[in-house]
Amino acid sequence: MENNNEPWKEKGSIWKSKSAYWTWIRGQLRRAASRYPIKNAFIYANRFSMANGKFKNGNTKIQWGGECNHCEETFILRKLAVDHIIPAGSLLDPSQLEEHITRLFCSYENFQFLCKECHDKKSLRDNLLMRGVDISAKDAERAKKWILIKNLKVEPLRKWLSERGAEKEEMKNKATRETFLANHFNIWWVKPFTKNTQAKTRRP
Numbered sequence: 102m103e104n105n106n107e108p109w110k111e112k113g114s115i116w117k118s119k120s121a122y123w124t125w126i127r128g129q130l131r132r133a134a135s136r137y138p139i140k141n142a143f144i145y146a147n148r149f150s151m152a153n154g155k156f157k158n159g160n161t162k163i164q165w166g167g168e169c170n171h172c173e174e175t176f177i178l179r180k181l182a183v184d185h186i187i188p189a190g191s192l193l194d195p196s197q198l199e200e201h202i203t204r205l206f207c208s209y210e211n212f213q214f215l216c217k218e219c220h221d222k223k224s225l226r227d228n229l230l231m232r233g234v235d236i237s238a239k240d241a242e243r244a245k246k247w248i249l250i251k252n253l254k255v256e257p258l259r260k261w262l263s264e265r266g267a268e269k270e271e272m273k274n275k276a277t278r279e280t281f282l283a284n285h286f287n288i289w290w291v292k293p294f295t296k297n298t299q300a301k302t303r304r305p
């Protein structure tokens with residue numbers, strides 16, 4: 102096959118770049134994977150009925166639940182993610198298709214239940230690993246707090262910063278505030294220090 106398959110370059114293409122095109126394909130595969138029968142088999146085999154609060158008439162509510170494979174707490178099914186232990190990884194060009202599909206439509210043993218919190222932490226680590234950055238579980242825990250603070254509105258954020266000894270200069274704009282925060286939480290894998298690197302980290 103000739104290597105001239107570049108739909109993102111064609112007139113009227115909705116994809117502005119090769120990476121946008123492959124992100125779309127990845128999304129479509131994820132949609133198919135969400136209906137994967139082996140995943141459903143995993144859910145049916147690992148869910149159990151559990152008491153979850155009471156109805157107005159005093160009867161106990163029984164719902165499907167499961168156990169998070171990381172923190173080992175019990176949650177109702179709706180609050181659990183079915184996680185790929187080995188993640189499907191990146192899909193940036195056709196050479197990665199076979200591996201990606203094999204990992205996405207994986208065998209039963211590669212599934213686990215994770216609660217939202219544990220899943221968020223693992224996703225952060227998996228996503229960074231995809232870009233060649235290996236952060237520890239402790240790093241991911243810190244990142245959680247960092248994101249909470251980073252998303253504060255400007256005024257509460259300024260207050261938070263000044264309570265932690267930030268100078269006026271360090272609070273003057275978004276970039277300086279983010280630099281202070283990245284240093285404070287030791288978010289060594291993100292470098293929001295110049296406009297250029299910021300643009301780079303946003304575009305995979």
Ligand SMILES: [Zn+2]
Pocket residue numbers: 169170171172173174215216217218219220
């Ligand atoms: Zn958990």
